[in-house]
Amino acid sequence: MSTTMTFTFRPLDPLRDAELLHAWVTHPKAAFWMMQDAKLEDVERAYMEIAADEHHHALLGLRDGVPAFLMEHYDPAHRELVGLYEPQPGDIGMHFLTPPTDTPVHGFTKAVITAVMARLFEDPAVRRVVVEPDVHNKAVHALNAAVGFVPEREIQKPEKKALLSFCTREQFEKAVAA
Template structure:
């Protein structure tokens, strides 16, 4: 599977994102009760934030297939919860619910997301902080090279702080970055 990325356009993409983030499968996204307007507002805030960016992953036909966020953990999400290093980049991703799952799709998505992040030579390490209860994403993270460090308490959840270096990603996936 091949994916490309484009910046998320909040007014244009809000209805699509609303369907994705309010689905029961997206419970860990914590937007289940959001309105379309709430989703658009949240992503307008991200679009205006120099330390946080939202991108849509597009399939080979240019159709939106997943959501990716990248952020500077020294300024967003993890401020004060760990000691950031130069080159750290935080990441979230969401694959939408589907009635026709494709085997290996989510693994292909996280691999593409990581490869995209490591295309930037300034990215030395990717940081994630998924909910400790989200066992499915922990398994995906480990499959692409993430190593859990410890649990942390965020205002909205207990999270598993994990890291993946460029070398760990390449060793786990065979993708040269």
């Protein structure tokens, strides 16, 4: 990356942002998001449920004030991974989605996951980030490894076979310093 990318975050507005999100999550590039056939109302409903959930949060990542990616974080003791692993104090779960583009920017997605991780670790209570991407999503496995994630094992979720992976604050700092 020749220029540093800076991002800001704002809470997702399920109604105001639904059209934008719908275009992102139904695009073939977002197949692993599992919302390919979602209607606009489905996206609104899904993100209204997240907005009302004290254990799950959705943020838009902005670049120069323009929505550039989606970030979700959740408490794995209450969402997504309940009963699939033993959560530790300070664990936080994470998803992120970069939208399709006709003008890809080299290093953009790595800059996004780095910003997402930095944002999560801004909270001193967060000790470890947990992810559970589809086992077939090789691109995200490589990105996860680049920011310090270490795969632990495959798990079976209701909707997919996932690669349970963890990244501590120390692993993240070491990976981004490299």
